[in-house]
Amino acid sequence: MTEATRPGAALRVRPRRGRRGLHLLPAMTLAVMLGPVAAGLLGTLAPAFGILPAAGLVEPGLGAFRDLLGWPGLPRATLLSLWTGLAATAASLAIVTMIAACWQGTRTFAVVERLLSPLLSVPHAAAAFGIAFLIAPSGWVARVLSPWLTRWERPPDLLIVQDPAGLALIAGLIAKEVPFLMLMTIAALGQVEARRSVLVAQSLGYGRETAWLQVVLPRVYAQIRLPVYVVLAFSMTVVDVAVILGPNTPPTLSVQVVRWIGDPDLALRLRAAAGAVLQLALVVGALGLWRLGELAVAALGRRWVWSGRRGTSMRLVRPIAVAMAAGSGAAVLLGLAGLALWSVAGFWTYPDALPEGLTLRTWQRFAPALAETAAETGIIAAVATLAALVLTIGCLEAEHRYGLRMTRRAMWLLYLPLLVPQVAFLPGLQMLMLQAGASTGLDAVIAAHVVFVLPYVFLSLGDPFRAWDSRHGTVAHALGAGPDRVLWAVRLPMLLAPVLTAAAVGFAVSVGQYLPTLLIGGGRVQSLTTEAVALASGGDRRAIGAYALAQTAAALLPFALALAVPRLVFAQRRGLRHG
């Protein structure tokens, strides 16, 4: 006798599918991400307003801010943060827009798409080192052109890297942010049926670029607005890139705040906290400014659309767009090549384009330490990524099963750890963790990494996960499979490629983290990135080359695996080839 014919069988079934806490996961995920941010902000705000119980200070006051205002470098450092952030973001967005408007759907665009992953996975610090060596007056470009073309028998005394205006810093940021915004734009293009819209507009007599700007850009921008904000907040507050490429007389505000945190004088801790609060306010202000800019551009755009001007051809922009994108890509790749060469160089002085000899000495010297650090970096990244994947898939599955769909506001919350400057909450978090007696070893660092890895994993996996044809699930249910079996046996295998890609993204993000590893690890946890940045203070290009290459490899390898594994596993499955 089967169950269905047994009288009353239906009554014994619980009215709801087994939840087992899955429905609590979205809230838990937000707590995992926002808890540290909120706690850290509190830990920063209190000392900024003079409260530091550990030093016997309990009376709130504005002394820290007065002290901050008394620092002579403040006006310049503040302006520098604003200027470099806004300029880098605007330029990156302009390049991406030009490339997409001029070249979407062409073979050139396909090449751009293919180069994205490797460029994206190059950690910021490694890219910055490479660019620094490339463009310095005694750098690779000058060496190749000297002295036969430039007549520079000795390197010219030009202030190119670490210039007080922050131009080198802006260039370094652009080179890394263009690939990121490009990726986001490509994802958005798929959702707005850009090709067809452009075709329609073209049939109405508009040129391709004009058509793209008028009918595609507004919809694409709505999709990439949050990533653009992330780029803005990041560019204003980045520490490792600014240490390498940014000015020092004075440095940007965030770099200075980190220096104060490292000072043995407790008073500077208060000043650092006040600086961090100022940094936070700066980011909020810059985001507001950017929003106003958006409104202005939108108003101008509407007038343009209304005017019906078809616009003369924008053909001239096309080569410029390609040159800019190629330039920023080449800067990263050539810079890495330069670092690779340094890591095997014998004596190599200006103006030789190549070293006098090649030697494996550097690698032999660093191999044992590199292997150890790489293993630690890998463990941190793997565990943080796994945790982020579990939480992300859990959230998305809860969304699917219980309709707990993220609201727009929740999406903002997801981005919050990427929008709040790291210097504004990590020092506070470090202090709180110490006071709570929490361990500050590997586990704490991993937990801190999850905060930054999770948003990227979520953003990377969210769309493909939701785009999955849920009728496959319906069929599988109808065939007798429960929700868990559908998830494990149907959905996840079908989504193997995007899951692995999201994992690779998460891994690369973790590998690239500098401040969380440094501050939360208390110096005991060393990653390839913290080692590379510590070496940067020494300036031994051979060592930096070896570490930066190892760092890049650590980030790149998972991307290669994410591409290769689905191809191997599903070699015989044509239906998944384009998934």
Added chain:
Amino acid sequence: MAEAGLRLDRLAILGAGGPMLRLDLIVAPGEVLSVMGPSGSGKSTLLAAIVGVLPPEFRLEGRVLLDGRDLTALPPERRHVGILFQDDLLFPHLSVAQNLAFGLARPPRGAERAAAVEAALDEFGLAGYGPRDPATLSGGQKARVALMRTLLSQPRALLLDEPFSGLDAELRAQVRGLVIERARARGLPVLMVTHDADDAAAASGPVVRIGSDARAG
């Protein structure tokens, strides 16, 4: 005592804007009932409600009974209601045989499962296709595998969601004939939603119209 067949007992589906659909009907074993209506009339939502995957923004009133058993509170995997869509929806990561084994009810167990899958392939004229990648099959072959997979799960009712509209005219008649014949042979109540009068006619069963021209039903 238990009334055989699929019964929608004063079933109402309520969306955010109020009632969307009300039905009260019974499909007898071996009978094919066609539900017709324009797009947006809630045909697919109706099937989702019967299978048990109604999106959370909808609410259900009334009951769904299968052979007298109330399905309303059961999870979809325990309802024993099979469904076929316009697309074959074979799992692209599994081979043809793995797709069938996914559907095949237990028992059989162990080695007998392979034999059961082989037998089904034989029966549908697809012997030797087991290891194939579903993406390499023709449209008709895919439709047959999808039907086979559903039947192997021993459903007690079959739902069809515009099942033939993706096929060309000749294949359409062929596959339609096969599905209806197999369902009848097993005495399954079949509920088909379609917007094609041909399908409804070929089913030679009762027709219910929903949506704006519901009066005609």
Added chain:
Amino acid sequence: MRPALSLAAAALLATPAAAKTDPADWPAVLDAARGQTVYWNAWGGSTATNDFIAWVGDRVKEEFDVTVEHVKLSDTGDAVSRVLAEKAAGRDEGGAVDLIWINGENFAAMKQARLLFGPFAEALPNWQHVDVEGATVRTDFTVPTEGYESPWAAAQVVFMYDTADLPEPLPDMGALLAWVKANPGRFTFPQPPDFLGSTFLKQALYDLAPDTAPLLDPVDEADYEAVTAPLWDFLDALTPQLWRSGRAYPQSGPRQLQLMADDEIDLAISFSPGEASTAIANFQLPEVVRTFVMDGGSIGNVSFVAIPYNASAKEGAMVVANFLLSPEAQARALDPGHLGYGTVLAMEKLDPAERQLFDRVDLGVATLPPEELGPILPEPHPSWMERIEADWTRRYGVAD
């Protein structure tokens, strides 16, 4: 001015540092140290020192079963503030830092705030070889060490110069200024408060100040303006002629070395008479680089290691500190092929076999023999450094 809050505030909350193991009972120390892991916080910007620390780790592992983990800092202040944060959080045991490479203001700050374990240094077995008369091992930037830190390397200011572009040594700061004016853009120094950059300022101050005696007392007790006026005049003239017109500076000593290797500068300050030879051996400097000292003498100081009051592996840390004072480690540090640091041991206190270790070291092409290094000037009181650094930053460190 900073609020009148300093490490002293934290010190009020301090509990006295107590040793579980008495350093005088060395066998007990060795026993307790066995199996311990020592987190040695040391600046990680120099590959030569990193390699040396790794070698020390191998040796103490072999001999005493003590594991050394080198925590590579970009600034020694990081370790100090770490211990401070732990103290503020009430973590008086099981701290993250076991041993710090330290001297000068960081030591003064930690000692004043009672963040150090000790005294232990003079109880170490190898202390018997230390040159207590010659090298300044009992004061650190005029602050008495009182056994709270153990010396391990002697340093002395020298200038490295590229003989291809600057054929003759410069006898004093006046000559340096004249040469820089004739060769603008070919000299720079690490940006203060980097210790090497600050050292350049102090070296210039010694050379230019009418009376150097007040430098050894706290700055408050002297006429700061009068003593430093010649220094600022000198810098006002020098800065516009520096590399990048003084609008950017290398951030550390090795970074400055790289500039020399890239032929961007021809003259650089160093705190290690052997550094140039070491760098040449490692392809980091051209072979034509040599070193000189100025006629009026040059600042010398000693690098120490100290143990925080809450270190987790105090015994292991003492074992490492003691090993650093062994003739074996000192001779290796002296070798420019490895480190090129001066020794803190007195040769006459060693037996002939031990002395031979030092005699065998080839000091390298660019290293001055000891008799040519000239007189050593003591480090000024740390308060001078703080004042001068702050003033330098205000005048030149925030351009425009």
